[in-house]
Amino acid sequence: MDEIVKKALSAKRESKCIEFKAAFDPNSAQDWCEIIKDIIAITNSGSGVLIFGLNSNGSPSNFELAPLSKLDPATITDKIYRYTGYNFSEFEIFECDKNGAKLVAVRIFPVSIPVVFENPGTYSIGNDQQRTAFAKGTIYFRHGAKSEPGCSDDLRRFVERQVESVRRSLLKGVRKVVQAPLGSHVTIVAAKDLKIKNESATPIRIVDDLNAPAFRMTQDPNAETKYLPHENLSDGLFDEINNVLRANTLLTTGRKGFLLGEPIYYRIYAERQHVRKKSSEIELLANAGLNQFYAPMIYWLTCLPYEKAADLIRKMCNEPKSPCIYHVLRIAILLGSEVCEWIKALWTKRWGKHSQAPAYFHTFLGMCKAAQKEDSLFVALKIPRILSDYIGQDDVEFDEALQSSEVCEQLLSKACMDVFGGESQLRGICRDLDVLAHGREIIAKSTQIGRPLIAESISIK
Numbered sequence: 001m002d003e004i005v006k007k008a009l010s011a012k013r014e015s016k017c018i019e020f021k022a023a024f025d026p027n028s029a030q031d032w033c034e035i036i037k038d039i040i041a042i043t044n045s046g047s048g049v050l051i052f053g054l055n056s057n058g059s060p061s062n063f064e065l066a067p068l069s070k071l072d073p074a075t076i077t078d079k080i081y082r083y084t085g086y087n088f089s090e091f092e093i094f095e096c097d098k099n100g101a102k103l104v105a106v107r108i109f110p111v112s113i114p115v116v117f118e119n120p121g122t123y124s125i126g127n128d129q130q131r132t133a134f135a136k137g138t139i140y141f142r143h144g145a146k147s148e149p150g151c152s153d154d155l156r157r158f159v160e161r162q163v164e165s166v167r168r169s170l171l172k173g174v175r176k177v178v179q180a181p182l183g184s185h186v187t188i189v190a191a192k193d194l195k196i197k198n199e200s201a202t203p204i205r206i207v208d209d210l211n212a213p214a215f216r217m218t219q220d221p222n223a224e225t226k227y228l229p230h231e232n233l234s235d236g237l238f239d240e241i242n243n244v245l246r247a248n249t250l251l252t253t254g255r256k257g258f259l260l261g262e263p264i265y266y267r268i269y270a271e272r273q274h275v276r277k278k279s280s281e282i283e284l285l286a287n288a289g290l291n292q293f294y295a296p297m298i299y300w301l302t303c304l305p306y307e308k309a310a311d312l313i314r315k316m317c318n319e320p321k322s323p324c325i326y327h328v329l330r331i332a333i334l335l336g337s338e339v340c341e342w343i344k345a346l347w348t349k350r351w352g353k354h355s356q357a358p359a360y361f362h363t364f365l366g367m368c369k370a371a372q373k374e375d376s377l378f379v380a381l382k383i384p385r386i387l388s389d390y391i392g393q394d395d396v397e398f399d400e401a402l403q404s405s406e407v408c409e410q411l412l413s414k415a416c417m418d419v420f421g422g423e424s425q426l427r428g429i430c431r432d433l434d435v436l437a438h439g440r441e442i443i444a445k446s447t448q449i450g451r452p453l454i455a456e457s458i459s460i461k
Helices: 003-010 030-047 073-084 152-178 235-251 264-268 279-292 298-301 306-318 325-334 337-351 361-370 376-381 385-392 398-403 407-422 424-444 447-453
Strands: 019-021 050-053 092-098 102-108 124-126 129-132 138-144 146-149
Touching: 003 092, 003 102, 019 030, 030 050, 030 073, 030 124, 030 138, 030 146, 030 152, 073 092, 073 361, 092 306, 092 424, 264 279, 264 407, 264 424, 279 298, 279 306, 279 325, 298 361, 298 376, 298 424, 306 325, 306 447, 325 337, 325 361, 325 424, 325 447, 337 361, 337 447, 361 376, 376 424, 398 447, 407 424, 424 447
Parallel strands: 019 050
Antiparallel strands: 050 102, 092 102, 124 129, 138 146
């Protein structure tokens, strides 16, 4: 009997990981819906136990549980599948007792992907009336002793648990590599003298040559090489990111916006290359970064159909709001002179005769003038000193970072993870690195994105 079950048997009240059921009728649709809701909320929240035969204060209810003790676990899996489309098997059923009273416990373990209700849990309460235990598209979590629809904090904590789980797995593997058995010896020999008796062993060399190839992990098994080993441990993490994004899509049914919060957005952007290229989800993320959070989002534009990317930019031009409008200033410079002239004409029509035009209008005019003489990437960036300081922390030459999109992509992912971890002061760094990492892709696609944008006649809404 594990610790959580022992804790539940001695508890006098329910909690986040403990749920008591005084009675249960296997033939009752109401009882099944309420129990399924609690099981899913507990598994989404981490783990816990559901004990049948106890009142809410932890005292035995003396209810006859013989039918429940004979219940086939496959029945529970089938019932949950009916409402979630997921073959849930992360549980165990066993008998236990408290003060001589026989009880039935369902030990519930965590899932790697949040379980979403795909069908409503509706049951009859008589008099031609119905009640709904859970609605379609909802994700339930435990809030204290209650099973309730999740919020952005619940999903953030879920992602954090998964990230920590993957981190522990990786560290465990590292320990296996670096910890030799007691009495072992490490010998450094010349390569010509190296002889390997165990064919499964792989020789490695530790060198001081800065140009020596480094080991890197890859998610693509086809790209596996001697120096690029395939890594399976992170697969669950990337699946998790996509499923959290899918959960947001379900939660926003009939509405627009990214409901999971800014830290989760940055967590997703840190692994942006692993997000499934589903147009509706990419558009939602691009809109969130552009209009909602003033966060890095240029990568999403490179993934969208050109017309969709142009639509997002056009909407922001017509409905500018600070500080998000500065995204448009940068993107316009990257898209080239024709797009800049189109936006300049649009805003001149609106603000040209105003004595107090917005600051971004004057900033944009200055950037357009500078772009006639300088590299558009650096005009869009407007490199601040703080960015060079941040890049230098990673022993990366600033000039090298400016010329290497790949280096900037890695730095951008790291900075996004730092923001996710609570370092919100790095959000500006992320936006700057976003230009360096993906600005060249926008420049390369400037004609395709710019053409549908400037094809629209200038209008003021």
